[in-house]
Amino acid sequence: MNVKFFSRSNCALCVEGLRTLKLVQEDIAFNIEIIDIEADEVIHEKYMLMIPVVEKDGHIIQYGNLDYVTLTEGLL
Template sequence: MLIKFYSRVNCHLCEDGLLTLRLVQEDIPFTIEIIDIEQDDVLHEKYMLMIPVVEKEGQVVQYGNLDYATLMENLSMNH
């Protein structure tokens, strides 16, 4: 399973979110693709007010202040 993690440099919420996502990854096997929204104008415009954004199969799972319970529940479904 591939999980996309949209973030940008110098985003403390993104750093915290990635740590939370990695904790979930210890319990559920998946690959994290980290995408810097500042490298793509379309992604930057779409996600700049939402980051960090966790996406699974094209669907946003959670964004902003990520929490373990929500990520665990949404990423374990159909895994």
């Protein structure tokens, strides 16, 4: 399973969100694709006020303040 993690540099909430996502990864097998929203204007426009964003199969699992329970439920 592949999961996309949208973030940008100098984003403290993104660092914390990635840490939480990696905790979930210890219990559920999946790959994390980290995408810098500032590298693509379309993605930047779409997610600039939402980051971090976790997406699976084109559907947003959670964004903003990420938590273990919501991520786990969304990835099962």
